[in-house]
Amino acid sequence: MPTYSALAAADPAIHAALQGEMLRQQEGVELIASENYVSPAVLETMGTVFNNKYSEGYPGKRYYGGQEFTDVVESLAIERAKQLFRCGHANVQPHAGCPANVAMYFALLEPGDCVLGMDLSHGGHLSHGHPVTYLTKIFRFVRYGMKDIETGELDYDAMLETAKKEKPKIVLAGYSAYPREVDYAKIKTIAEEVGAYAVMDMAHIAGLIAGGVHKNPFDYGFDVVTTTTHKTLRGPRGGMILSKDAEIGKKIDKSVFPGFQGGPIMQMIAAKAVAFGEAQKPEFKEYAAQIVKNSKHLAQYLMDRGAKLVTNGTDNHLMLVDCIRSWNVPGGEVETVLDSIGITLNKNSVPNDQRKPMDPSGVRIGTPAITTRGMKEKDMEILADFMLTAIERRGDSAALRTLHEEVKVFCKKFPVPGIA
Numbered sequence: 001m002p003t004y005s006a007l008a009a010a011d012p013a014i015h016a017a018l019q020g021e022m023l024r025q026q027e028g029v030e031l032i033a034s035e036n037y038v039s040p041a042v043l044e045t046m047g048t049v050f051n052n053k054y055s056e057g058y059p060g061k062r063y064y065g066g067q068e069f070t071d072v073v074e075s076l077a078i079e080r081a082k083q084l085f086r087c088g089h090a091n092v093q094p095h096a097g098c099p100a101n102v103a104m105y106f107a108l109l110e111p112g113d114c115v116l117g118m119d120l121s122h123g124g125h126l127s128h129g130h131p132v133t134y135l136t137k138i139f140r141f142v143r144y145g146m147k148d149i150e151t152g153e154l155d156y157d158a159m160l161e162t163a164k165k166e167k168p169k170i171v172l173a174g175y176s177a178y179p180r181e182v183d184y185a186k187i188k189t190i191a192e193e194v195g196a197y198a199v200m201d202m203a204h205i206a207g208l209i210a211g212g213v214h215k216n217p218f219d220y221g222f223d224v225v226t227t228t229t230h231k232t233l234r235g236p237r238g239g240m241i242l243s244k245d246a247e248i249g250k251k252i253d254k255s256v257f258p259g260f261q262g263g264p265i266m267q268m269i270a271a272k273a274v275a276f277g278e279a280q281k282p283e284f285k286e287y288a289a290q291i292v293k294n295s296k297h298l299a300q301y302l303m304d305r306g307a308k309l310v311t312n313g314t315d316n317h318l319m320l321v322d323c324i325r326s327w328n329v330p331g332g333e334v335e336t337v338l339d340s341i342g343i344t345l346n347k348n349s350v351p352n353d354q355r356k357p358m359d360p361s362g363v364r365i366g367t368p369a370i371t372t373r374g375m376k377e378k379d380m381e382i383l384a385d386f387m388l389t390a391i392e393r394r395g396d397s398a399a400l401r402t403l404h405e406e407v408k409v410f411c412k413k414f415p416v417p418g419i420a
């Protein structure tokens with residue numbers, strides 16, 4: 001385990017917390033679908049002196065001097081992002097996924113304009129217009145959803161009908177709890193029919209697209225794609241906005257800076273460049289393919305043992321288990337029981353959930369992080385058995401303690417990059 005000796009000397013409290021977190025990551029199984037482990041090179045880059053530099057503006061057009069090296073790293077991040085996702089323009093400055101979406105809305109919309117996005121209870125995201133966000137005070141959000149929860153197929157006919165009625169300026173694809181691929185060609189046609197931009201928030205599946213395992217929305221004429229860089233793409237925490245051409249790209253750039261953000265976080269942009277370089281390598285294709293193989297295998301193994309999955313399976317890195325229908329146990333209780341044996345996932349609403357968001361019916365399970373650790377299909381079976389046993393014996397604290405020790409032993413076989 002790295003010692004972080006300067007930190008230990010300067011701030012023992014933070015150092016102790018860091019050591020605890022390193023041990024937690026090493027001894028536990030990470031099944032949160034949006035989390036991952038970055039490579040040692042990405043981790044190292046995030047802790048560099050690029051942190052010390054202010055760089056408002058863009059490469060070659062900055063407000064402060066001393067940019068000869070920041071320009072190199074931002075230009076490399078931009079070029080690699082464009083190559084990776086086959087698009088004409090990349091803005092790598094958004095600090096995270098929500099800021100990327102906010103900057104995208106302000107680039108493409110006027111106040112009062114309408115966005116047609118996925119019903120949040122069917123897997124959409126907060127930043128796609130959840131009523132608790134300030135976005136809904138400025139823009140109007142209307143919804144589409146699944147036609148059939150058993151297959152996950154979207155209701156494209158209803159989407160078209162709503163688009164014709166509501167005249168959105170953006171038709172938005174992209175989801176944080178939806179296990180299927182969508183038909184980008186159909187969504188683009190609907191957007192075109194009403195003169196809207198077709199936008200995809202690929203935050204969850206960016207790595208699957210980069211690795212060639214999932215379709216690339218730009219191949220279907222999408223105008224803009226937003227993303228985080230730290231989920232399946234396995235980069236530093238951050239966001240990015242890609243555009244099909246330079247014309248839309250100019251609007252995006254103005255919206256990110258000076259419209260919405262100030263100085264870019266240059267050590268994270270450098271780390272994005274490093275992560276994009278890693279994602280261009282053949283090994284990343286294998287990684288992306290293995291994420292999906294693991295996810296499908298885990299889903300099938302759980303379903304074969306009675307678990308009820310939303311859409312009855314998965315095409316991507318995640319699955320949603322309806323815990324009430326599976327075991328008559330709420331998702332929150334499953335989260336807590338699994339946490340107690342060192343398996344981390346999150347409770348999650350299922351479509352048309354009768355329970356409240358803080359006490360929902362389901363859990364979301366994802367395979368990006370465990371795949372980075374080197375787990376394969378046979379390991380999914382071991383994990384599933386741990387989970388099923390823990391749920392079945394949830395009232396038996398001695399059994400849970402034994403399982404926790406077994407999980408720790410299992411985890412030792414799979415080093416965490418940057419820790420081991």
Ligand code: DSN
Nearest residue numbers: 033034097125176177
């Ligand atoms: N928090 C992320 C997720 O878990 O999907 C999205 O913002």
